[in-house]
Amino acid sequence: MPDLPHKRRVRYSGKNPRRFEEKYKEHRGDAETLAKVLESGKTPAGAHRPILVDEILEVLQPQPGKKFVDATLGFGGHASAILPRLQPGGVLLGLDLDPIEQPKTEARLRALGFDESSLIIRQSNYAGLAKITGELGWNGVDGVLADLGLSSMQIDDPQRGFSVKFDGPLDMRMNPGRGLSASQWLEKIDTAKLADALRENADEPHAESIASRLAGRKFETTLQLRSEIAAAAKAAELDATVRRVFQAIRIAVNEEFSALDTFLRNLPFVLNPGARVAILTFHSGEDRRVKHALKAGLADGSYSEICRTVIRASPQEQHANPRSTSAKLRWAIRG
Numbered sequence: 001m002p003d004l005p006h007k008r009r010v011r012y013s014g015k016n017p018r019r020f021e022e023k024y025k026e027h028r029g030d031a032e033t034l035a036k037v038l039e040s041g042k043t044p045a046g047a048h049r050p051i052l053v054d055e056i057l058e059v060l061q062p063q064p065g066k067k068f069v070d071a072t073l074g075f076g077g078h079a080s081a082i083l084p085r086l087q088p089g090g091v092l093l094g095l096d097l098d099p100i101e102q103p104k105t106e107a108r109l110r111a112l113g114f115d116e117s118s119l120i121i122r123q124s125n126y127a128g129l130a131k132i133t134g135e136l137g138w139n140g141v142d143g144v145l146a147d148l149g150l151s152s153m154q155i156d157d158p159q160r161g162f163s164v165k166f167d168g169p170l171d172m173r174m175n176p177g178r179g180l181s182a183s184q185w186l187e188k189i190d191t192a193k194l195a196d197a198l199r200e201n202a203d204e205p206h207a208e209s210i211a212s213r214l215a216g217r218k219f220e221t222t223l224q225l226r227s228e229i230a231a232a233a234k235a236a237e238l239d240a241t242v243r244r245v246f247q248a249i250r251i252a253v254n255e256e257f258s259a260l261d262t263f264l265r266n267l268p269f270v271l272n273p274g275a276r277v278a279i280l281t282f283h284s285g286e287d288r289r290v291k292h293a294l295k296a297g298l299a300d301g302s303y304s305e306i307c308r309t310v311i312r313a314s315p316q317e318q319h320a321n322p323r324s325t326s327a328k329l330r331w332a333i334r335g
Helices: 031-039 053-060 077-086 102-111 126-135 152-156 182-188 191-202 207-214 222-232 235-253 256-270 284-299 315-320
Strands: 067-070 091-096 119-123 141-147 271-281 303-306 328-334
Touching: 053 077, 053 141, 053 271, 053 328, 067 077, 077 091, 077 102, 077 141, 091 102, 091 126, 102 119, 126 141, 126 256, 141 256, 182 235, 191 207, 191 235, 191 284, 207 222, 207 235, 222 235, 235 256, 256 271, 256 284, 271 284, 284 303, 284 328
Parallel strands: 067 091, 067 141, 091 119, 141 271
Antiparallel strands: 271 328, 303 328
């Protein structure tokens, strides 16, 4: 047998490449590089590692024949763990607002053998849960999962505008076809309203000084925005400040808290008696809303039981997936 020609490994163009596609070789799917990234406790660029999977399964207890909802389908990691446990006869409704990632996730899950009889997917955020279950003729569901974090695919793609590290258009919309981009939103907002958003959405301690530098200005790219935030931030707090400001703007652009409030308000009315709910949050503004809604539901009889303390990722998971460090899981059972 003739020797196969040697295939050279892809090399970076220079010692310090600036392009996202070159900087992260694992984005191209090289198996050796992927293994090294995973072993180091990082998430490969363009991939997603679902968080607290075992804990969520323990909370939700999916069983054959049941109707479940993944209200934030994302990459489909949690859904792929839940779906087999609903068979035979069960069905999962997956909701996701992102028109870019949703078709990719649907293709992955269909390839695992889940057709329309076991998996229904709709483009919507979690605020549309009651409307869509009504359209399907469902009188109630037996379990609901909502993972409120951004997916790694969104964070790692500079073209989406979520990245604080790599340059790209300042967009930040979950659905790029609707509403104002982050660039347009900042250009229109005044200082007082921006300061309010920074405090409410990210607990930013320097809200006023940062708002005065950003409000009403035109920023085309993520690194332009980062540079201006850096001018107003203390050096020791730079990374944390940048992440808080990006978070606050993203939440405002996508009206995430309004959608979450609607979801939490309507949630008890789509649950069958004994149905279980698991909600995964990643920052204090989300967690406060979830905590208060579940406590109010317990007080008015909507829920028979709620978690008394949050569930956190184990030290092992936090090492393997640093993006799990800030995750908090809360749960409730319908009365």
